Structures are given as C-alpha cells and as structure tokens.
Amino acid sequence: MDQNNPEQNELPEIPEKTPGFRAYLSKPVAIAALTVALAASICLIIALMVSDSPDKNASLQVAETEAVAASPAPLYEEPMEDDIDDKVKLIDLSLINTLKAAKISMSDLRLEDVSLKKHQGHDYHFQQLSFPVSGDKKKFIANVQKALESTALNASMHEVAADSWIISINGVPTHKFSILTPKVKAQKPAPVKLDPNAPKIAIIIDDMGEDLRLAKGLAALDAKITFSIWPNSSHAKKTIAIARNSGNEIMIHLPMEPKGYPKINPGKDALLINMDAESIREKTLVAIAKVPGATGLNNHMGSRFTEFYTGMKVVMNQLNKRHLFFLDSRTTPKSAGRKAAAKAGVTFYERNIFLDNVKDVGAIKYQLSKTAKIARKRGQAIAIGHPNHETLKAIRQWVAENRGKIRVVPVSSLRPKI
Template sequence: MPSRSGPARRGASKGRGVSSRKGGGRSPRKTLRSAGKATRGKSFSAGMPRSRFLPLLTVWFLAVLALASLLYWNGGTEKPPPKPAANKATSTGQSSVPKPRMADPPAKQPEAGPVAGSRTPSPKGGEPGGKEPGTREPARTTAPAGKPLIEPPPPFHSRDIPIDQPKEPARKPDSITLSALRPGVPPGTAPPPPSPVPAPVAKVAIVIDDFGQNLEVAKKFLSIPLPLSFAILPNQRHTAEIAELAHAHHREVLLHLPMEPQGYPKMDPGSGALLTSMSRGRLRRTLLAALDSTPYFIGVNNHMGSKFTENTPSMRVVMSELRHRKLFFLDSATTGDSVGFALAREYGIPARKRDIFLDHTLTDEAVQSQVDQLIRKAKIEGTALAIGHPHEVTLKALIEGVDRFKEENVAVVPSSELMIVPSRRVGGRD
C-alpha cells in the first residue's frame, strides 16, 4: 500500500494523539472519516454562504431574460418578409396603414389596405406606426384593391365643385334662388312670373313707290329698321342698282309698272308705260321689257294707271303674264273703278288693294295722321297696307313710327305676307 502524504500523516498522527490523549476507544480509520466529514461540512457552509450565491443566480436569470427579449423583438439576425396587413390585423386584433412606397415599380400591385382609423403598435415606445414622438403623419387614403397606393394628381377642376362629387349638367337656377338676389323680394319666396309679351294684334305692310332715280334716297329708306317693300320704276338710271341693293338688305322688290292715267298725255306716266291704245302684242313686249329689267321682282303694282286699270282687255294681258311668272299684283287703287284686284282673283293670282296713302299731303301732320289711321284700320280689320313715296316727310314719319308700331303692338311685315291668295282659280283667259 503506498505511503500517505505529509498532511495525511500529520492528521493521522494528530488524530491518534487526540484520541489517545482523551482515551477514546476509536480506531484510527473511523477517526479520520469523522474528521473528513466534519471538515467538508464546515468548508461548504463557511466558504460559500447563501448571501453570495443569490446575487449570482439573479444576474444569470436576468441575462437569460434579456437574451430572450432581444430574440423576441428583433426576430433573429435576419428579418422575415412582412406579413400582409390583413393577416397582421387578424393575429394582433389591430390594423395598420402601410406607408406609401415611392420607389415601387408600377407593375407591383399592393394588397388592399386595412380598415381606416386603425393604429399600429410601436415597439420603441413612440407614436403608432414607429414614428418619432411629436411628428405628424401625412393624410392617407385607403387604396382599393388593384390600384396603386399613391394616386395620380386629380385633373383640373373648378373650385366651386368639390373633388369628390361628379360634375352635374348646368341647369337653370330656380326662381327662389333668383328671388334672393332681387331687392324687395324676401328669401324663400318665388317672385311673380313676368308678364307675357302679347302677340301682335295686327299686321301692316308699307310699300314705298317711285324708286329708280335717286340712289342716296333709296339708301336712307333702307336704313329704317322696318321690312319696307321697294317698288321700283323700270327704265330708270338706278333701277337695277337699287333693286340689287334692296334685295341684299332683305327687302322685297316690286315692279312699279307705269300705266296710262286719266288726262294722258298731259299727265305723263314716264318711260315704258302701258297705254290702252297699244295692241295686245305691243302691250306684252312692253311689259316683258319692264319685268326683265331686274331678276328680283316678286310682284307688280301700278304707277298712275287710273285709265288703264279700268280697261279689262288691257289688264288681261298683264294678268296673263303675271300668272305665268308667278308674281302677285298690288292694286294701287288710283281709281275706284279699277278691275285689277278682281281680274287677279279670276286668274288665281295673289293680290290686294291699297288701304292708305301715307303722303298724299306733304306735311308732317298729314303724314303722321295717315300713320295713325293705318294703325287704327289694322287693329279693326286685322291687316292694312299703305303706300308711300320717297319724300323727306315720309322718311321722318317712318323713323318715328318704329317705336310707335311697337307701342301699339302692331307688326310691320313684308307686303307679300298680306296678299290674298285665291283658294282656286275662278277663270281667266289669255
């Protein structure tokens, strides 16, 4: 058996000495065992007290807890891809609004955004969504599925129309809205409807004879804002020119056909007049020459002709040609025995007799009196036709009569509108 070390020997000898001194009956081996146990219990309790072991255990527990916290919040060294907003809202019970990504390509279509008004928990103690405290989040709109989160700027719109409302077609404002803008009408009260403009109670037509010699006078009558009819003499210096000018101003053009008067040749009707002494062929040739002087004639009225219009055979030649050319006839009624209107009806030609001479007496008072008579006759009978001449007093009376006709509610119309059209042709022979 190997020899013991120095300390063991000393302990053994010391034990033996002790036991021998006290006179115990123990064996040396039992003495050493009991001494070893006593030594081990004393060193554990005295060398490592519990007050020093508990802090070490606490530090170790806190270290493990900190490591677990870091692993929980950071999710490891490599972050997994973010889950869709809908799944996150389902797992956490809350929803968040994803931040717009300006660099995303157009091809990528983000999923539908979460419910508006939800908040995202902040892991760092800041405001929802991971923002720093004190910063404001820009306004966001929930993007529908299939559309980019960042919408293009809206098109230009009027400031009066909200962006989120479609434009409505323009409509007339209500009368109640207009009443609020009118003085004297309380808001919310509809104003009385405007008085309707009454329809004209009568119509008049005015024919001015004897044009063809003076162009400037014709222009003055063209400046009157009334639909006057221009009766132009044939074979005059400005016959064709005045006819074309009147037609360009939308005025009706009549042939003022010279006819033989009573007292001929002392009373001269002028160049190209129709005479009772002419043969049928000569009458027709003279008439055709007058009608062909301008293409703008739509009707014929007689110049003088107090003798010719009483002659039925001569007037039949005229009526035959007017029917052929589809022109109307205005009987100037220079004689009470004229057969012109009756023969025109017989031939089925639109015709009418003159009602008023405006300027038989060349004074302002007389002409104005004739205008008043024209208005009265039109109101009584419904229509009336007047004939005047290119005199200064007639021009003045018609200029002043523009407002007068409006005040009397009498319409001035072209002469063709007042022609009497026969229902059917009564007869007539060429």
C-alpha cells in the same frame, strides 16, 4: 355738283409754270383777281373737308337732306279729280296744325276709329278722334274753325254733343272729334309690351330708283319697307341691290295710262289703252326683266288703264306665268284689277291708304296711324308712300313710337284680297 363724280370735286391747279405767268402777276388787277380766286379755293377746300367729316348717323341724316337724281323730279301720282279722301287729308293737316299751335302733344291724340265710306263713287275714311285741351276750349274751337276756313274746301263744323263736334266737307261728314279732360301723366312711361299677335301692315314706297341716298335711308329703318321700283329709273340696278342686301321686298312699279294722258305723262314704256295685246305683253315682260327678284307688281298712275279689263287681262296672264302678285294702287274706284287677277289666277292685293299726298311729317304719321287702325280692325292693311324725305322721317319716328304694337311686313306675307 355731282358728288359721285370725283373729277367734279377736284380744284383747278394754278399754272405756276405756264409761260407768262410772272408777267401776269405783275398786273395789279390780275393780283386782285388771283387773291379772290385763292380765297374761294380755300373756302371750297374747307367745305369739302367739313362735308367729309365722319358721322355715325351721316347716312340717315344725308338721306333726309340730299337727293341723287339723274333726271328732273318726276310726277309721282296723277291728280284725282273730286277725290274726297285727298280733301279729308287736308282737314287732317289743319287739325294737326291747330293741335300743335295749342301745344297739344301728338302722343295725346287718339284715333278712336276709322270707317271706310263712299261719296259719289269715291272711297274716303271717316275718322273719330279725341284729345285733351287744357286751355280755353272756346278759343281752341275758334282756331279750328279758322283753320278749316283757310283750306278753302267749304268745310263746316257743328257741335253734336257736349265737347263733341262733326266736321263736314260740302255737307259730307268726314271727322268727329271730342275734347277730353286733361289727365295727369304718370311719372314713368309704361314699358313697351311686344305683342306677338300684333296686326300687320305693309308699307310700300313707290317710284323707287332715282334717289339712292333715300333708298339707303329706307333700307336702314327698323322695319321692312317694300321697294316698288320703276323699271326705267336711273338707278334701278343699284336700288335693287340696296333692297336685296337689306332684306327688303322688291316690286315692279309699272307705268300705266292715267285719265289725264297725254297732258299727264306716266313715263316711258307705259301701258296705254290703244295698244294691242302683243304690245302690252312685250312691255310688261320688259318691265319684269328690268326688276329681277321682284315678288309682285303695282301700277304707277293708271286710272284709265286699270279700268281697261282687256288690257289688264294681258298683264295678269304674264304675272301668272311668273308667279308674281298684283297690288292695285287704286287710282280709280272703277279698277278692273281684281276681276282680271281672279280670271288669271293671280294673287291680288289692294292699297288701303296713301301716306303722303300731304307732305308733312305730322300728317304722314297720322296716315300711318290710320293704316294701323284699319289693321287692328281687319288684321292687316296696306299703305303706299313715295320717296320723299318727309315720308322717310315720318316712318322712322312712327315705327319707333309704335314698336311692339304693330308689325311692318312684306306685302307677300299678307292675306290676299278675295
């Protein structure tokens, strides 16, 4: 049922004045059928009345439970072969689930450090964690080992010091965690201190333009999320209006060819490496025209096209003429985005973290904590998420828990990547 179409919400009228209706009612089977139909109609009326009841939080609650999409759910990101950081996120989730099962609060989980490392040309984040365990430590470690085995990632764990372990994937160290002695919590929580010099993060939500209720939920957050909008999305104009009215930055999310093309389809009007310069120029300009008010552009998929320096130069020349920045989503470590942007004089940014490859609220909040840790080390960081309800819920919770400690800002207010 399309809730935006009032005609579909109307109940059919019973044709009491139709000739032969009384004769129809004289038949026992017909009476039984009509009774069932009337009962169903009454139930539908009650359901509609309940669904229309006022609720001051309705817009946010609906945003987490319903979607208004005119087309089937799109493929948000191309699968990345042998991407170790995706495997790291699965280990993150297994650790989070083990902590939850041990009734260890996520507020007690401390992300001590995050370091960017490389393995076979792929970036990944080595993390150092600590948390208290009040119960049987041996049992907890056994549960961690069991959870790692369930990931089927060839993950191993070994103790490197007292109460300190290293987790590796295929022999590559990815996590170090330490078990702390539980502390007695203070009776009153410490007051929130607003830090005017708190580090900045930008949170971009890609693939916007299909789910209006989720767009409204993101716009209602106590943080300025950047909307990256598909030019050909079903509700691009309405999504642009929602972002403008709420003061959220707008970007263009331009489809580009992935390495799995054509099996993996980036969508209509994507930039392809077999296109000539004029075709690339025209498609780029059409995309820009469909998202008025945008301050920049980032790639949707594009692991193959962003490595295509000649094509990327054409894109950058158009961005330069219209004073738009380019944010590289970094779907390949061999992207030519930075080189092409520098050649064309385009302001360049680069994604640090993907938030929701694992669609779990706890895992997404943990990815946000990684982003914040990177920002504290470098002064700023950029995270990219996608329009799903777990991401909306995670951002809402994380922003509330970290108020005053971090600033969520538009991408354009960050220092460009040099």
